[in-house]
Amino acid sequence: MTVAGVFVLLVNDHLLKQAWPGFVTGKLSDVAGLMVAPALLALLFWRRADLAATLLTGALFTLVKSTETGAEAASQVWTLVAGPSRVLADPTDLLALPALALAWWVRGRSLHTHSPKWRIIAAMPLTVLAVAATSAVHMPAAEFVEVDGDRIVVHVSGGQDQISRDGGATWSESDRATADEPRRPQSAACVPMQATRCYRVVPGRMAVQQSDDGGDSWRPSWTTSDDDRERLRRTYSGSHDRHSMGLAAVPRPGGHVVVVANGLDGILVRDVQGTWRRVGWPGQAAEQAATVDVSLERSVALFLAACMLFGGVGAGVRQFHRVYTGFAVFACLGLFGIVAEAALLDHDAFGVVVLGGVAAALGTLACLVLAFGGRARPVTAAVGVGGAPLVFAAVYLPFHGWAGGAPDAYEVAVVIAAVLTALVLVAGAALIRNDAGRSGP
Template sequence: MRNPALAWIGHPLTVIAVVVLLLNDHLFKPLWPGVVTGKLSDVAGLIVAPPLLNLLIRRPHLSILLTGTVFGLVKTTAAGAALASQAWTLVWGPSLVLADPTDLIALPVLYATWWIWNHPDARAVRLARAVVVIPLTVLAVAATGQVETFKPYSAHAVDVIDDMIVVATRGGRQPGPAETGFASGDAGNSWSSSAIPVPSPSKTSACVPGRPDRCYRTVATRLKVEEFRNGRWATAWEISPGDQDRLARAYASERPEDTEVVASLGIAIQKLPGGYVVVVANGADGIALRDISGAWHRLGWAERGFDSSSAVSLTASGRYDDSIPMAALMAALAAGLVALGCDVRRSGFAVAALTLWVGVGLFYSGVNTAVLFNPVAVLLAMALVPAGATTMVMSAVRGETPLRVWMVSTTTAVVTYYAIMMPFYAWSAGWLGYYSLASGLSIALGIATASAGTLAVIKLKDHETPEAESGR
């Protein structure tokens, strides 16, 4: 056997385990999430991991022992799960591995792995097969650590079926059921899970049964309901456009394609003894409910249905994108470096300033990643930031940069940061009505302050030049 390590990873049973791992994680789990598909990943992974590890350390027994030990630590300790999450994040992007002691039931499969090692496949095609299997094996093992995606909840349709208010919803942890629902038999006071299908899209207007003169309708793209009375349509309930804009930001997803609309999408009316209730599906904001007394309430997402106490407060601070402070920091740093560079005007300074800028960005992203931190980014930043800063300062000193230029450049960076952030602070506090307005003001103020700082340094440089020439 010229290459037993390749023969092990190319063994037919190992190849089968790789195929099972890929099919299970990318097909079976989304279709049939549950205990069986979860444990199947553990079984197949324990067969695949030792021969893959053996390619690096060339110690079969140690590879099997390390696989079992690491698997046990990851599945039984929070620290082990966190470290595994970091390792998978480095290889495959943001990932999450969860501790689950019940997964230890798969450990005996390591005997099968040992048996495969001791019964190599002697056919001549094993080397070619191994060449194909190795990248697939790495892909299959890495794919098992992917984070479950979360899609924002959305109430997208509503109807009254068999004297029950039924709201069709979607969202939650993915993979999972694409459509869910909640039903209420007591005029929206309590809710329970429901599998009753609701037509989608649902009706956007409805009349009180037996009262064709009393109708309600939603307004497209708005959180708003109009009521037909006295021969005309009038506003019955609404959220102001500014507050609706803030709610849309509150429910925004990290992935724009997963963001659900915040607007009234459907309406239904339930006739009750002594009156009626109106229910409106409001997308990501949950539902609006007109109770039998005529009062309107916003009901947000609760553990089992909807509840008024769970509705996002309209007076709460608005949530802007988490990336905004980072973008402001990087823009401010760039503004300060450009202003300083207008005095230094050395190619070495430009390279050093760019190195510092990249290093700061790597450090910020490394310590703010979804799973603890990204040590590779942090370590690289720890090398780039001191190197860039030191070279930049040395280049500026050699260019005899005056102290006042340093002060203007530093001030430019600080003022630019707050100029960019102030509109978002104002929007969050409710002083600006729309997020788009805050974004536009932020860009305009950032450009203005950065330009002012650069022009100030250029003016200082121009004033110094005649003095320097007269001194000579």
């Protein structure tokens, strides 16, 4: 039944959701996920613990779907595991909870079959592929700015308009009262009652220029940094609205403000003091905004973590060392094929991912058998198992922080990742060497 649930996830999330997004395909995905999750979660327990796994699945699903805190936590975790992701709280998804009863019934029947756990393990590569599917989401884009009395309205395609009544300091969402009509954004504007001060967006770029002589000459007023441009490129790869699209200049007490419709990046505001601030997407619109793609860095982190795992265990194998090393390399390359192909290739890499999953599963099972058969030393095995998540965190977290702006420079993230990874590897090597010295030949 686990394999059947995985098949439903594959077909629904990779095909049906793309063709017919909506209530039915969304709930079908929840039902299939609840059918598969308890069996996979039970693998984390030393002994068979189906009831605990089922109850824990239901509790976590309820927390994620009924609270904003749970949804945000799930988004962060799933982003670390499967790339930029957004999990939304939706209480109607709790209608899928009865699927846990069916999963419990099917799991109970598997007690009378041979090696049900190994069936689940064999299905895990397909499961990883199935749950990594993403739904087609139309990203909002700020297209043009309109001034209506004391209101500043940023019109948004694919989302709710943003309205400010205090000169761009705060924003609220509002559905459009009238149907959309084709409208050309205002790309340049002069400050009312101050005709010599003008602003304009730079065609094809996310940048604003300023003129102090009524438009005779222009100079840069705001532009993105190199790192910000790289974040935008990774966030909206393949999209065409990665540039400033329109603006408006509004007089305010003490000066004037400028509000820019910054396309997919949301709203940009210059306050009366002359300070530019990227507002982005305030309120619920932030839920639809895309996140920076650091899948390549995550792929490297997973690959190095797998090397740490297999290398640590293999350092303590007393027999079959060469055979173990060969299967370890086979498993690591298969894992790298799973996590890296989608990041490195522009076309569909389904076949390569499946082959990589098979290689990783077979290599891992062979290494597990050889580690027990070769009487691997417990300390070195513990170093490998414990060091793998530390290596992943050391490599990936600095880039995850860079995606959020801290650190601001990509080069700094590279240095931090290299230093942290080196510390983990040196500590692991020291523990393995110390254990080898105590164990003797």
